[in-house]
Amino acid sequence: MISTVIITGTRKTLYVYIDGKENKITTFRSNVKEALTANDIEIGSKDKVTPGLDSNIKDKDKIYVKKAVNVELKLDGKTLTIQSAENDVETMLTAEGIQLNALDRVSPSKEEPLGEGLQVEITRVESKEVKEVKPIDFATVTKSDTSLQQGNNKVIQQGKPGEKTVTTRVVYENGKEVSKKVISEVVTKKPVEKVIAMGTTGSYTPSRGSNMRYSNVMRMKATAYTSDYASTGKNPGDPYFGITATGTTARRNTNGYSTIAVDPRVIPLGTKVYVEGYGYAIAEDTGGAIKGNIIDVYFDSNNQANNWGVKSVNVYILK
Template sequence: MMERFKTYLKKYFSDGPKIESIIVIGLTISLVVISLIIFNMIKTITISVDGSDKKVTTFGGTYKEILDNNGIKLGSKDKVKPSLDSRVKDKGKLLITRAVLIEVKVDGKKLDIKSAEHNVENMLRAEKIQLSNLDKVYPSKNYAIKKGLKVVVTRVKTKDIKEITNIGYDIVIKNDSEVESGAKKVLQEGQNGEKQTITRIIYEDGKEVSRKVISEIVKKEPVQKIVAVGTLNSDYTFSRGGNLSYAKFLQMKATAYTADYESTGKGPGHPDFGITASGTVARRNSGSYSSVAVDPRVIPLGTKLYIEGYGYAIAEDTGGAIKGNRVDLFFNSASEANNWGVQWINVYVMD
């Protein structure tokens, strides 16, 4: 077109231009230049509001000017991309995301919030609602923001409690043939051990929801209690046959005494001559129960006994020299007492 215009001018002026023609030509050239300038200034862009597109023709400027010229208003939480102060480019696209109303429950409060963020996580960050690694968010952080969405933030905290508790000891029973049947003897006292337990308590919004033991450390091992249980037969077999049932037996030092002055310090004329500490008459009866002197702290008075080599007896008397595991056997005569002498014997305490 320009080449044809140049050819026309050469031809026209070669024939001799007229003033009117020159003016017309000048105006024509000006209009062409202005049209070209205007054509180059016009830009067409797309304005997208929540996914709905609209074509807009403009002479340029910033995106803010375009919105103002087209009566498009923005809310304080609406998001725009690119920024409003960016220069308009031909065939460009302005993305507008309108903020929608959502509800957020957090820290005991219900907040009505407008947000144009992409997802829940970005919304919480934009609203400066901080989360710990343990806090729970419903729906999930990557859930898309939409109108009417309800978001719940649950604050989660933990607390560790350290406790020292006892570890009970075991009781070990051992049979002992040297201990009377049914009798028990503690060979070793038991001792409790110690255990350190760490329990983790989980709280949600200040309320306990669970607790779990996360660590157990034995600080001190328990010590077993060892008890010997007697298995010795409690039936005594006489040399002539027959059995004797007894509760326990003692190995004792046995001496002998009579009712005379040498043994008791009392003569026949003394009112207590021949009388035991129990108030009975001292007697020696080989076919029944005889009197013996004991230490009441070891064998209580009135206890029935069977004494090897002596026979049945009753603990009826005491004596100044009869202390501990000693027994003094009553005989009717000094010769019998002397014949006995001093012996270590088994004394069976009858049931």
């Protein structure tokens, strides 16, 4: 009778929940591990048991067992099979001592619940800022130079390249470059322009005479006039007979400068020119019919003026 009382006093009824499913067992054992083993309930190394396996038990206790599941993990070029009884991906990684960097990507998300056969991939993401010193090409500018003949050029300042520091953000995934973006450019040395002087002075040699230099040439219509009434509306004896708009006396000087009438908006008064087929002249006069690209060359007689007629000539603006 005494023996029966002792046996009845150490017998316990336990409720074991394996992944939420209830199992009712009886045991005479004193702790969780012995009770489960005695009832053929296997506990894997990664299974979670609450309370712990070494905990003492008493009648009517509840024991919770969460079985570990197999998870496939792709990480750092390797594929691992991990057994885990954690609740989600994040706690599994923490339990396995797998460190995540700030930019690393986890797929599926870290909040994904664990399940048998779940596939998890970690993409290692690294961002680096790379600084490079790069040259800056110099610009080439040209400037007109009236001291040089047309077609002649002269380098008056040599160009020098500048420098800039370019900062680029490079992103790597699993060690491979996937993107590159320039985030700043700082000029550390400004380039120096190359300056070239371009000659603008033309050179022309009449059929008779020496070489002359000119700044511009215009194709113009050339008529002829004299000091007579038909051309000027004035007769000899008039105080303004033969007097030009600039106050000079109109003249034809084959060995020097003759008088021509111009439109001052095209050729300013006082400008020295060379008229093709006529010779050297000064823009000293104006006329009511002289508008635009027209000049009126002066002759001493009507016969000379009539012989000239109307021509298209090159007018060289002299230096």
